[in-house]
Amino acid sequence: NDRFQAAWIFAQQAKLFNRARSILQQVTIKSVADELSRDLILACCEAGNGKAQQAGIYLHSVISQFDQLTHNPRCQQIEQWAVTVGKQIDRPDLIASIYAAADLAGSPKVEQRWEAWAMERLGDATGVPLTPSPQSLEIFEFEVVTVNERGEIIDRRYHQASQSIEDVNGVAIEMVYVPGGTFLMGSPETEEGKYDDEGPQHQVTIAPFYMSKYPVTQAQWQAVMGNNPSEFKGENRPVEQVSWDDAVAFCQKLSEITGKDYRLPSEAQWEYACRAGTTTPFYFGETITTDLANYDGHFNYASEPEGTYREETTSVGIFPPNAFGLYDMHGNLWEWCADPWHHNYQGAPSDGSVWEKGGASSR
Incomplete structure (x- = not known):
């Protein structure tokens, strides 16, 4: 998870997309949470490069698999990363779907975050x-x-x-x-x-x-x-x-x-x-x-x-x-x-x- 966190920081905050991809190449995917984390980092890279459509494809894939994160301790982090990408590409429709999927998966206090975003x-x-x-x-x-x-x-x-x-x-x-x-x-x-x-x-x-x-x-x-x-x-x-x-x-x-x-x-x-x-x-x-x-x-x-x-x-x-x-x-x-x-x-x-x-x- 530390490697995924580092790759996310390089992609989302530092905008060093190649560095983020390089870290991902060194990671072994062992779970659905790993797979979704990887896809969201790649989506963040695509969004940062102006490829909103490709980023949206990644988001659709993540949303469809969210039910496999039920009560997973990384569920909230994946939810927040997905929402961040949704905001990057200005897709409120996908953000609403992310929150709904996270709610069904039991992400802690997701309803509060969903309502706060919706009001904005x-x-x-x-x-x-x-x-x-x-x-x-x-x-x-x-x-x-x-x-x-x-x-x-x-x-x-x-x-x-x-x-x-x-x-x-x-x-x-x-x-x-x-x-x-x-x-x-x-x-x-x-x-x-x-x-x-x-x-x-x-x-x-x-x-x-x-x-x-x-x-x-x-x-x-x-x-x-x-x-x-x-x-x-x-x-x-x-x-x-x-x-x-x-x-x-x-x-x-x-x-x-x-x-x-x-x-x-x-x-x-x-x-x-x-x-x-x-x-x-x-x-x-x-x-x-x-x-x-x-x-x-x-x-x-x-x-x-x-x-x-x-x-x-x-x-x-x-x-x-x-x-x-x-x-x-x-x-x-x-x-x-x-x-x-x-x-x-x-x-x-x-x-x-x-x-x-x-x-x-x-x-």
Whole structure:
């Protein structure tokens, strides 16, 4: 390990790339940790010589083997070297993947380093607003419920989450901190009611970001845009009758007012936020009921009893939230994402970014 450390110093600090390579030639590779250390030193040399693409290839290889470092005492060092190379070649997408892989491998305190980096580079990495660190946010508590296939509540638990509150013309904009992580996006082939455009399932790594605690309300829309196009009036009801362009314009206007960068979430970010760590059809569990969300309860999903059909929107926040503290992610109304529509997830990005290529021309 001392030889690897010396080679790293020559490559990363002294910029003596030939000397670093010379040391590596004298080293016998005896473990996966040795192999990854060598590859990262070579990646650092390539990055220092302006060969970002080759350095990125090395990083991809390291990320794919990180699971073999589980509880390895050199895991944190390899993580930090990989992040350094990612910064050298300006690849925030790879850095997010490095942190996620290191987290799964058990690198000590990696979540703190991941969040600190994400707060610095969140806009560049995912286009999500730069906002205060979680330590400076307001903590709120809420109850999360889980139901079985009959719609019966089988578990209740209390959670905490962090939020940032912005005052816009006397109306609060509450943004909830969503921790980063890796998840399977899409529906499994065996899931009841699955559509073709919900697959294939694929792994996506999401950097931490912020999402509105509730669907945008009519009061919030009025405060930002100066009008209210909704059919079902009510300050605390979600705004509706807005196009994708209208939603984008709202984000742009809110950015101008606050001096922060707001935008629609990518589809991957939306699904990650909605699932909140669950793998069931709904974040409530195996099914959904009209006691948990506002939708047409005449249609059953599993074995739950028939519910009601309110035929109008309801005020936000009256149903239980998911484990991230986000409300009305199921029901009430459809929500806009930044991505255009695709027929399926073949070729979808794995970093949570907006997927433009190959999408429908209209949204």
